[in-house]
Amino acid sequence: MAEILSHTPYIDVEPVFESFEWYMKEHSERLCSYDLVIAALGIPALDLHLNEWVWMDTKRPPVLFAWLEPYGLGGHTLLTHVAGQPGRQRGCLECLYSRPIEGGPLENRAAFAAPGVNYGRDVLGCGASYLPFANLDAQRTAELAARLALRALREEADEATLLSWKSESASFKKAGYSVTPRFLAGQDARESHHFDFGRLDCPSCAPT
Numbered sequence: 001m002a003e004i005l006s007h008t009p010y011i012d013v014e015p016v017f018e019s020f021e022w023y024m025k026e027h028s029e030r031l032c033s034y035d036l037v038i039a040a041l042g043i044p045a046l047d048l049h050l051n052e053w054v055w056m057d058t059k060r061p062p063v064l065f066a067w068l069e070p071y072g073l074g075g076h077t078l079l080t081h082v083a084g085q086p087g088r089q090r091g092c093l094e095c096l097y098s099r100p101i102e103g104g105p106l107e108n109r110a111a112f113a114a115p116g117v118n119y120g121r122d123v124l125g126c127g128a129s130y131l132p133f134a135n136l137d138a139q140r141t142a143e144l145a146a147r148l149a150l151r152a153l154r155e156e157a158d159e160a161t162l163l164s165w166k167s168e169s170a171s172f173k174k175a176g177y178s179v180t181p182r183f184l185a186g187q188d189a190r191e192s193h194h195f196d197f198g199r200l201d202c203p204s205c206a207p208t
Contacts, residue, residue, distance in 0.1 A: 001013045001015045020041065020046055020050075021046070021049070024049070024050070024053060028053075031053075031060070031061070032057070032059060032060050032061065034061050035061060035153055036061055036062050036063075036064060036149060036152050036153055037050070037054070037061055037062070037063045037064070038063075038064045038066065038145065038149060039063060039064070039065050039066070040065075040066040040067070040142075040145070042067060042068070044067075044106075044108070047065055047067070047093055048093060048094060048097070050063060051063065051065070051080065051092050051093040051094055051204060052094070052204050054080070054081045055080075055081060055088075055092060055204040055205050058088055060081065061081070062079060062080065062081045062082050062083075062152050062157075063079075063080055063081055064077060064078070064079045064080075064145060064148060064149055064152065065077065065078045065080070065093055066078075066141055066142070066144075066145040067141075068137055068138065068141055069111070069112045069113050069166075070113055070119035070172075070177075071113075071119070071171065071172045071175065071177070072134050072136075072137045072167050072171075072172075073112045073113055073166065073167060073169060073172050073179070073183070074112045074164060074165055074166035074167060074183070075137060075138075075140060075141030075144065075164065075165055076110055076141070076162065076163070076164045077141065077144050077145040077148050077162070077163050077164075078093055078096070078110075078160070078161070078162045078163075079148050079149075079151075079152055079157055079160060079161045079162075080092040080093060080160050080205070081160075081205075082152065082157050082158065082159060082160055082161075083155075083158075084158045084159060088205075089158065089159045089160050090160065090198045090202075090205050090206060090207070091159070091160025091162075091197060091198035091205060092160065092198075092202060092204050092205040093204075094199075094202055094203065094204040094205070095197055095198050095199040095202045095204075095205065096108050096109050096110050096162075096197060097109070109182070109197070110162060110164060110182065110197070111180055111182070112164075112166055112179055112180055112182060112183035113172070113177060113178075113179065113180065113183075114177065114178040114179060114180055115180075117177060117178075119177070137167075140165060141165070144163055144165060148161060148163060160197075160198065162197050166183060169183065
């Protein structure tokens with residue numbers, strides 16, 4: 001709260017000293033009253049839980065998800081549950097996830113870093129790992145998210161939107177890692193506008 005207030009004037013901040021799961025359960029009505037929910041949690045399981053929650057009721061607000069790739073490879077923002085004609089426009093976070101191998105792990109189709117690899121670092125040897133990225137990477141993703149959030153709040157966004165940025169991959173590959181086909185597609189483009197990511201069989205946003 002102190003960090004946000006010191007850098008951003010003319011706003012109010014109300015911190016909640018509980019888990020996000022608890023807040024969703026105990027204060028669901030407050031979340032419903034918001035104009036927009038921005039989730040930059042870095043925990044896919046929680047993001048998918050929030051995505052499922054918002055798509056359970058058309059009266060719930062749009063949600064903007066933001067997440068980073070490891071080692072500064074890129075970043076993503078996804079706006080979902082957007083009002084349009086007719087109703088909420090299909091396309092959500094769960095649309096990005098698939099399980100190519102039965103019984104295998106879920107894979108994010110928007111990812112730039114190859115799946116099935118643990119990119120976390122444990123520098124202290126205590127078993128707690130973190131995903132390495134630079135402050136500039138976070139700032140670039142935050143700027144992309146802020147611009148998309150303004151479009152949503154001004155009601156200029158009328159469809160689910162996925163925006164991604166990517167950086168050079170030399171250092172990433174030098175570390176022994178591989179990129180995905182999506183990263184290689186349009187390799188010269190540093191910002192990708194990808195709208196067609198909805199799945200007709202999505203259990204969250206597809207019509208039943």
